[in-house]
Amino acid sequence: MGGYTADPNLNSSNCGTEGARTNVDHILQELPNKTVGGVWGSPSYWNSSAGQFVYFVGSGDHAKAFKLSNGLLPHTATSQSPESWGYPGGDVVISSNGSTPGTGIAWNTGSNGVLYAYDATNLGRELYNTSQNSGRDGLPSGSYSKFSVPTVANGEVFVGTHSTLDIFGLFKTTPPTLTLSSVSPNAGPVGTSVTLSGSAFGATQGSSTVNFGNVTANVTSWSDTSIVATVPSGLPTGPINVTVTVGGQTSNSQTFNVTTLSTPAYNNTGTSDDSNPTAASFDGHGNSYSAQALQGVGITPGSKVPFNGVTFTWPTPASGQPNNWQANGQVIPVSGGGTLAFLGASANGASTGTFTVHYSGGGTQTFNLTVSDWTLGGGTMSPSPGNQIVVTMSYRNTPTGKQTHKPYVFYIQVTLTVPSGQTIQSVQLPTTESPGQIHIFAIGTK
Secondary structure (H helix, E strand, C coil): CCCCCCCCCCCCCCCCCHHHCCCCCCCCCCCCCCCCCECCCCCEEEEECCEEEEEEECECEEEEEEECECCECCCCCCEEEEEEECCCCECCEEECCCCCCCCCEEEEECCCCCEEEEECCEEEEEEEEHHHHHHHHCCCCCCCCCCCCCEEECCEEEEECCCCEEEECCCCCCCCCCEEEEEECCEECCCCEEEEEEECCCCCCCCCEEEECCEECEEEEECCCEEEEECCCCCCCEEEEEEEEECCEECCCEEEEECCCCCCCCCECCEECCCCHHHCCCCCCCCEEEHHHHHHCCCCCCCEEEECCEEEECCCCCCCCCCEEECCCCEEECCCCCEEEEEEEEECCCEEEEEEEEECCCCEEEEEEEECECCHHHHCCCCCCCCEEEEECCCEEECCEEECCCCEEEEEEEECCCCCCCCEEEEECCCCEECCEEEEEEEEEC
């Protein structure tokens, strides 16, 4: 910690000025007794991106790291190893790729004849020791040599013993091969979500791609062994090769059978006859639109509903039969102009969800829509922004009969940015909505 400086003029006589000097050995800092065990080796120093560290391995003590602050050491260790060793302690050696974060390793040969490796910024994190696989890595039994310091050179660690020089290095490994093992499901229309399983995809997507034939798919999830992608628009029906491209390398292919996109079945029964009100439950609580009340405002199964320049077709099923889509990720074929319009309403509160449009060239566009509550909260709310009332009925059906909460059907539209030379192919309804449920009766364009 300090050093003696020879001074030929030194005179320790109390009569001289030399006796009053306090800077002879230039001590910068003294740590409290027993901060580390008895030191028989040399401290080590590492200037890392996380700061400057000094390391000690005292006799009967742990390996300890002290992080310098303003050129001084703290009185307690910043981190220490889980293990401690008897006489003579040890000497820490640091290897790193300069000051690159995450590359610092602290090496020490313990008095128990085991070579240890720790995270140099946190000695509490042990990376390796030779006893983990003593049959392969263990130093010769009884050959531990006191004061033997590990030496790191050319990516290898050299440890001398009484009888051997042991050399440790990295195993040569073969990088995993980019492999596409399966696509599930292996058939479906445009817009189908598929899971690709395999190896060496990489932890994140970056510039990597999934291709259905020559069309790049939109990816929603990516890991080293699993990818979730959406079957892109613009594909012919029939079998097509699916591949993954990573870093300019393309995987083997798996076959996906593109099928014709059909209109999904309705999954909610929203209209009941006044004579049988329990035959439907628009809101999940047994309440529904009245077929007679709808007829009174000009809406019957299969009828045309013109509004704001769009002519919709009301669902054809009779009352008591499923007649609307309660949004759950359904992909619905659509064609037409650049404005997409919906007839619908939400149950259990005005609800918001994310819709996705698929274009013929494989592109997509997403947007959020809020659809008003079908009774406007029993008449306590106004329509949500962008919602227009198409029809208003004077009552709704409940399990016990008519109720004068006025139900509504709303018009909502969104202006799309259609890529040049492409057309709308389909729209995917939200997979989740909040706080209630979005219901769609019809979709149109203009």
